[in-house]
Amino acid sequence: MSSVFEVRGGNRLKGDIIPQGAKNEALQIISAVLLTPEKVVISNIPDILDVNLLIELLGDAGVKINRKDRATCEFQADNIDSAYLESAEFKKKSGRLRGSVMMAGPLLARFGKAYIPKPGGDKIGRRRLDTHVIGFEKLGAAFAYDNDDNYFRLESNGGLKGAFMLLDEPSVTGTANIVMAAVLAQGTTTIYNAACEPYLQQLCKMLNSMGAKISGVGSNMLIIEGVSSLKGCSHAMLPDMIEIGSFIGLAAMTQSEITIRNAGVQHLGVIPDKFRQLGIQLEIRGDDIYIPQQDSYEIQTFIDGSILTIYDHPWPGFTPDLLSIVLVVATQAKGSVLIHQKMFESRLFFVDKLIDMGAQIILCDPHRAAVIGLGRQHKLRGITMSSPDIRAGVALLIAALSAEGKSTIHNIDQIDRGYQYIDQRLRNLGADIKRV
Numbered sequence: 073m074s075s076v077f078e079v080r081g082g083n084r085l086k087g088d089i090i091p092q093g094a095k096n097e098a099l100q101i102i103s104a105v106l107l108t109p110e111k112v113v114i115s116n117i118p119d120i121l122d123v124n125l126l127i128e129l130l131g132d133a134g135v136k137i138n139r140k141d142r143a144t145c146e147f148q149a150d151n152i153d154s155a156y157l158e159s160a161e162f163k164k165k166s167g168r169l170r171g172s173v174m175m176a177g178p179l180l181a182r183f184g185k186a187y188i189p190k191p192g193g194d195k196i197g198r199r200r201l202d203t204h205v206i207g208f209e210k211l212g213a214a215f216a217y218d219n220d221d222n223y224f225r226l227e228s229n230g231g232l233k234g235a236f237m238l239l240d241e242p243s244v245t246g247t248a249n250i251v252m253a254a255v256l257a258q259g260t261t262t263i264y265n266a267a268c269e270p271y272l273q274q275l276c277k278m279l280n281s282m283g284a285k286i287s288g289v290g291s292n293m294l295i296i297e298g299v300s301s302l303k304g305c306s307h308a309m310l311p312d313m314i315e316i317g318s319f320i321g322l323a324a325m326t327q328s329e330i331t332i333r334n335a336g337v338q339h340l341g342v343i344p345d346k347f348r349q350l351g352i353q354l355e356i357r358g359d360d361i362y363i364p365q366q367d368s369y370e371i372q373t374f375i376d377g378s379i380l381t382i383y384d385h386p387w388p389g390f391t392p393d394l395l396s397i398v399l400v401v402a403t404q405a406k407g408s409v410l411i412h413q414k415m416f417e418s419r420l421f422f423v424d425k426l427i428d429m430g431a432q433i434i435l436c437d438p439h440r441a442a443v444i445g446l447g448r449q450h451k452l453r454g455i456t457m458s459s460p461d462i463r464a465g466v467a468l469l470i471a472a473l474s475a476e477g478k479s480t481i482h483n484i485d486q487i488d489r490g491y492q493y494i495d496q497r498l499r500n501l502g503a504d505i506k507r508v
C-alpha cells in the first residue's frame with residue numbers, strides 16, 4: 073500500500089456510511105482470546121493495520137487463526153509458543169502497536185509469565201505503563217524492567233491472588249490488562265478508579281460469557297471473583313465511536329448530508345452533544361445518525377455567555393481521541409472555542425498545518441488551542457502535509473476535503489492504522505481522494 077493521499081477539496085458529500093467495528097475494543101477483545109484453550113469467534117472486526125498486526129502476533133505466538141472473512145475470525149489458543157514471546161522478533165513487532173501490551177494480562181494469568189516490550193501506538197506524549205505493572209504487582213506478580221531494552225518481564229510463581237487496588241489513574245488499556253489477569257486469579261479482586269469506556273464494558277461482557285464473574289460493569293468499581301478456567305465464546309464488536317465522531321465532523325466541515333447507519337447510539341455517551349455544542353445539527357433516527365447539509369454552524373457559549381471549552385476526560389467524559397476532530401471542525405464554525413487536551417502533551421502540534429491552510433488558531437501551550445472560527449468567510453487552502461498521528465491524520469484529511477485546491481497527505485499509514493478502507497468509503501460518498 074502506498075503512503076500518500078491526494079485530495080481535491082470542495083466536493084459536497086452525500087449518502088450513507090456504516091461505521092467499522094471499534095478499533096480500541098478489538099485490541100482488548102482479541103487479546104482476551106489468550107485466556108482460554110477453547111475456540112473464540114469474534115465478529116465485526118475492523119480490517120485495519122493495528123488489528124491485523126495483533127492477529128498476526130497471536131498467530132506467531134501459536135494461536136490458531138481461522139479468518140472466515142475480513143470481519144470474522146475464529147481463534148484457539150491451545151498451544152502457545154512461550155519461546156516466541158521472549159524473542160527479538162516479538163519485541164520488534166509488538167512495538168509497532170499499543171494494543172499488544174494487552175497480551176500481558178492474559179499470558180500472566182494463564183502461564184505465570186509475560187513480557188511487555190515498549191509498546192508502539194501514537195507518539196502523542198508520554199504513555200506510561202505504571203498502572204498496568206502496579207496492578208499486576210498487587211495481584212502478586214514480580215516485575216523486572218530492562219532499561220536498555222525498555223522491556224518488562226513479569227512473573228507470578230505462586231499464581232495470581234485477588235486484591236483490592238485503587239488505580240492511580242483510570243487507564244483504559246491498564247484496566248483491561250488487570251481485568252484479564254484478575255479473572256483467573258485466586259479470590260476476589262476489586263479495581264477502584266477503573267476505566268469504564270464501552271470498550272471495557274464489552275470486554276467484561278465477553279469475559280462473563282466465557283465464565284468469568286465480574287460485577288460493577290460500566291462503573292469505576294469492578295469486582296472480580298476469580299475462576300479456575302474460562303471457556304470459548306462468540307463476541308461482536310460495537311461500532312467505532314471515534315469513527316462515528318469523525319464522520320459527524322466530516323459532514324459538517326464539508327457541508328454534506330450524511331447518514332451514519334447502525335451507529336450504536338446508546339453507546340456514544342456525550343459525543344453527539346459535543347458536536348451539537350459546535351452548532352452542528354444531527355438527528356438520531358433509530359440507530360442511525362442523520363446529519364443534514366448545513367451552510368453554517370455556530371459554536372454555543374456557556375450559559376453565562378463565556379467562551380466554550382471542550383476538554384477530554386475519562387469516560388463518561390469526552391474521549392481525547394475526538395478532540396483533534398472537534399478542533400478542525402471548529403475552524404469553519406462561527407464563534408470561538410478553547411480546546412483543552414488534558415491527557416496527552418503532544419497531540420495538538422498538528423495545528424501548525426491547519427494554520428498553514430488558513431485556519432485561525434492560537435496554540436496557547438502544548439495542551440490548549442484557541443480556535444477562532446472562520447464562519448466560512450474564506451475557505452482553507454490545500455497544502456502538502458504529513459499525518460503525525462491517527463486522529464490528527466483524519467482531522468487533516470477532513471480539512472483537505474473541505475479546502476480549496478489540492479492537498480497531499482503523507483504518512484497515511486497513521487490513518488490506515490485505525491480507519492478501514494477510508495479512501496474507498498469516502499469516494500463512495502463523492503469525495504475526490506486517491507492513493508498515489
Ligand SMILES: CC(=O)N[C@H]1[C@@H](OP(=O)(O)OP(=O)(O)OC[C@H]2O[C@@H](n3ccc(=O)[nH]c3=O)[C@H](O)[C@@H]2O)O[C@H](CO)[C@@H](O)[C@@H]1O
Nearest residue numbers: 096099170171198199241242243244245246386392393415
Ligand atoms: C489502544 C487504546 O485503547 N488506546 C486508547 C487508550 O490508550 P491508553 O490505555 O494507552 O491510555 P491511558 O488510558 O492509559 O492514558 C492515556 C493518557 O492519559 C493520561 N491520563 C489518563 C487518565 C487520567 O485520568 N488522566 C490522565 O492524564 C495518562 O497518563 C496517559 O498519558 O486510552 C486513551 C485515553 O482514552 C486513548 O487516547 C487511546 O486511543
Ligand SMILES: C=C(OP(=O)(O)O)C(=O)O
Nearest residue numbers: 170171193194393462463
Ligand atoms: C491514540 C490512539 O491509538 P493508540 O492508543 O493505538 O496509539 C487512538 O486510537 O486515537
